[in-house]
Amino acid sequence: ILNVEQSPQSLHVQEGDSTNFTCSFPSSNFYALHWYRWETAKSPEALFVMTLNGDEKKKGRISATLNTKEGYSYLYIKGSQPEDSATYLCASLKNGNTGNQFYFGTGTSLTVIP
Amino acid sequence: IAGITQAPTSQILAAGRRMTLRCTQDMRHNAMYWYRQDLGLGLRLIHYSNTAGTTGKGEVPDGYSVSRANTDDFPLTLASAVPSQTSVYFCASSGGEGYTFGSGTRLTVV
Numbered sequence: 001i002l003n004v005e006q007s008p009q010s011l012h013v014q015e016g017d018s019t020n021f022t023c024s025f026p027s028s029n030f031y032a033l034h035w036y037r038w039e040t041a042k043s044p045e046a047l048f049v050m051t052l053n054g055d056e057k058k059k060g061r062i063s064a065t066l067n068t069k070e071g072y073s074y075l076y077i078k079g080s081q082p083e084d085s086a087t088y089l090c091a092s093l094k095n096g097n098t099g100n101q102f103y104f105g106t107g108t109s110l111t112v113i114p
Numbered sequence: 115i116a117g118i119t120q121a122p123t124s125q126i127l128a129a130g131r132r133m134t135l136r137c138t139q140d141m142r143h144n145a146m147y148w149y150r151q152d153l154g155l156g157l158r159l160i161h162y163s164n165t166a167g168t169t170g171k172g173e174v175p176d177g178y179s180v181s182r183a184n185t186d187d188f189p190l191t192l193a194s195a196v197p198s199q200t201s202v203y204f205c206a207s208s209g210g211e212g213y214t215f216g217s218g219t220r221l222t223v224v
Contacts, residue, residue, distance in 0.1 A: 036157065044149075044157045104204075104215040 004092050006105035013080050014113050020076040021108040023090035027071035032093040035064055035075055037086050038107065044089055047075075080112040117141065120205050120216035127195050127223050135190040135219050137205030145208045146188040147172075148180060150201040151218070157204065163188055195223045 005024045013019045025033065032051045036044035048057040053068040061078045077084055087107040094103060121136045139146065148160040149172075159172030163182040177199060179191045188207075192199055200223045205216040 046157075103217075104206075106214060 004090060004103045004105040006088075006090060006108050008108060009106070010109040010111070012111045012113060015080060015082060017080050018076065018078045019080055019110070020074050021088065021110075023073045023075070023092075023105055025071050025073075025090075025092040025103070025105075026094075027068055029094045030068050030071075030092065033066055033073050034091045034093065035073070036089040036091070038089050039086050047088075075108075077110070080110075082112045082114050085110055085112045117214050118205055118207060118216035120203075120219050122219060123217070124220040125222070127192075127221060129196055129223055130194050133192045133195055133221070135192075135203055135205075135221070137188045137190065137216060138186055139188075139205075139207045139214070140186065141207060141214065142185055143207035143214070144185070146182065147206045147208075148178070148188070148190045149204045149206065150174065150199075151204060152201050160190065160203075195221075197223045199223050 007022050011019060032049055034049050035047040037047050038044035047059060047062060048064045050057060050064060050066040055066040057064050063076045064073055066073045073090060075088055087109045089105060089107045091104045118139045127133050144165045147162045149157040150160055151157050158174045160174055160178050161169055161172055161180040163169045166182050166185045169180050169182055177192060180188060182188055188205060201221060203219045203221060207214050
């Protein structure tokens with residue numbers, strides 16, 4: 001069983017604050033890491049797909065880094081806005097005997113207080 | 115059972131056949147979801163259920179139906195499978211501690 005862990009479970013920040021959270025995953029047979037922004041009852045929005053150790057990706061005020069050797073990824077949000085409130089979900093794609101398999105974390109719920 | 119169990123793990127299905135993907139959770143979560151995962155499209159919501167006895171349509175509901183007779187089970191049915199329904203299907207539930215996903219069902223419609 002591959003355990004993908006996200007921390008913290010939930011987070012409340014003031015508008016304008018910068019914040020970050022963590023996705024940890026076993027590094028064996030690593031293939032890719034996906035970050036999603038997810039509002040309940042809607043489809044998760046894909047933010048980043050990261051594959052290489054040391055990868056850094058940026059989309060507007062959101063950025064992410066990847067360390068495949070130690071098995072973690074950080075997601076950063078600069079100058080949080082209320083519209084950033086959502087659950088941020090990471091998923092590790094691993095090569096297995098039956099092909100690639102996604103393993104999801106349980107998400108970090110972010111609330112940005114105006 | 116710990117968490118969410120999906121069955122089958124994978125299936126090859128002839129077009130036109132009926133198929134039910136099973137999803138069972140043992141965490142007593144009220145909300146459950148079905149997603150399909152396609153390369154380049156991310157996760158797309160098919161149907162959801164906020165509580166036993168209620169269901170709702172997501173982003174891509176056509177060709178799929180769900181039922182929620184009790185808290186634990188949330189089966190997804192393809193009434194007449196088509197090749198465009200070839201995908202990986204994930205069942206998920208949510209409770210106070212966050213979201214939990216099943217390990218997925220890889221479905222190939224030929």
